[in-house]
């Protein structure tokens with residue numbers, strides 16, 4: 018990871034930490050946490066939070082915990098816990114022995130609640146959920162106090178204990194903080210701290226029938242773990258007074274955790290909430306959480322993204338205080354930059370058209386030298402077979418081309434990459450459909466790439482594979498999941514789904530060296546883009562995902578505004 022090499026704070030959060038260190042507010046400690054709720058798979062927005070929390074701990078020689086915020090048993094499960102651990106590790110971060118669960122604190126949180134009741138700061142309320150909402154008031158009208166607000170401490174202690182013991186039906190009673198029903202901040206109008214809910218928890222089973230609310234569990238989990246800086250997204254800004262109230266009311270003083278909010282990541286042409294992503298999965302719009310079109314970490318991994326490219330992206334977008342929409346082209350730019358140097362360049366024909374070289378001897382095979390990556394000479398070279406029958410890309414031939422078509426056409430010449438200059442002599446068509454099915458060409462033996470006799474130049478260079486040697490495969494081409502830049506601004510975001518977000522090509526051909534390539538292997542297919550072997554591949558059938566095409570619209574944007582992409 019590219020760590021900032023100056024002592025300047027990289028963002029406003031580091032500015033706050035620098036101040037805290039200067040005044041020795043936490044005894045020199047920096048301790049953050051990443052607190053996912055295990056109710057879905059992580060997405061690229063979470064990656065931003067992971068990079069930020071673990072990144073800060075790394076930079077300041079501090080610690081970062083992984084804590085599951087598992088206070089909502091009906092929506093959470095072990096599958097999600099395991100996927101989240103895998104994703105954080107894959108991104109390159111290590112929580113050491115600090116894997117925690119809010120559910121591990123249930124007993125302690127219960128005791129804190131009792132302490133609040135004893136201090137006259139919490140009460141059991143019998144209003145129904147609808148009544149609580151009604152009594153809460155609105156932004157312009159103050160709320161109304163619950164008729165149960167002034168129960169005695171003894172009665173509250175008794176009722177709360179019986180809530181825990183399972184004496185009351187779900188939803189019949191709650192524990193509420195006694196704060197201020199006329200507060201301008203709705204979160205401070207006697208918020209609910211505990212609810213009754215008979216649901217089996219993935220860790221605590223049926224031990225509990227009352228569960229703490231996020232706003233109660235979160236500050237206390239932070240305090241229990243000795244977190245110094247509790248970094249969260251902007252929508253929690255209005256919850257900060259409650260975060261502080263809970264800690265105050267329970268006597269946490271000096272050195273207690275401090276909540277800091279930053280803008281969440283929104284990415285164009287996709288949605289970024291687990292609830293919406295779950296809808297896509299459950300309603301079958303995608304094949305699963307790890308569908309390569311999903312903005313989930315598992316989807317990006319399967320698509321072929323590298324952890325380094327995702328970390329680089331998170332660093333480039335920075336940390337700000339106001340929400341914005343990041344162009345997905347910037348994420349694509351980051352993976353291109355990475356793979357431009359690291360991925361071997363090979364030839365693949367996605368929509369094959371047969372070419373016969375009439376003057377090339379039948380049965381002859383030449384093994385030609387092909388460099389693996391001109392940007393990275395250390396990657397060496399390989400041999401590829403050339404023979405009388407080849408395939409080129411269907412799009413690389415036009416029977417009646419415009420003038421600037423520098424590819425193949427009747428009577429025209431092109432170079433075949435790493436091989437010879439060929440000339441198109443004759444076109445064979447299907448008698449019924451008129452479709453071009455085969456080209457007959459001649460080659461110029463003196464033009465072999467790299468040979469001293471090869472001095473002739475032509476405008477176009479095409480990729481190709483040898484018909485008798487190429488390996489058949491499937492290629493999946495992806496496009497944005499949503500047509501609109503910001504699908505989330507519409508109530509019915511599903512209406513905006515891109516019907517062509519996946520195109521599957523089943524008769525593609527790659528050069529023979531790719532036979533048996535392992536899932537996860539990444540390549541540049543010359544002139545086409547970056548591709549990754551999908552886990553759906555089997556020993557006798559390769560499946561490739563297109564990570565990104567070659568064209569880099571982000572680099573273009575940067576160039577246009579006079580701020581070219583970093584040269585490395």
Ligand code: ATP
Pocket residue numbers: 051052053054055061062063065066086248249250280281282283289290291292
């Ligand atoms: P979602 O709405 O997608 O379910 P969430 O905030 O409910 O997201 P959590 O599991 O509670 O998901 O989030 C874990 C951490 O990741 C939180 O600190 C949250 O603020 C942060 N986070 C979630 N989404 C984003 C995002 N888009 N950008 C940056 N951080 C995010």
Ligand code: MG
Pocket residue numbers: 054
């Ligand atoms: Mg959440």
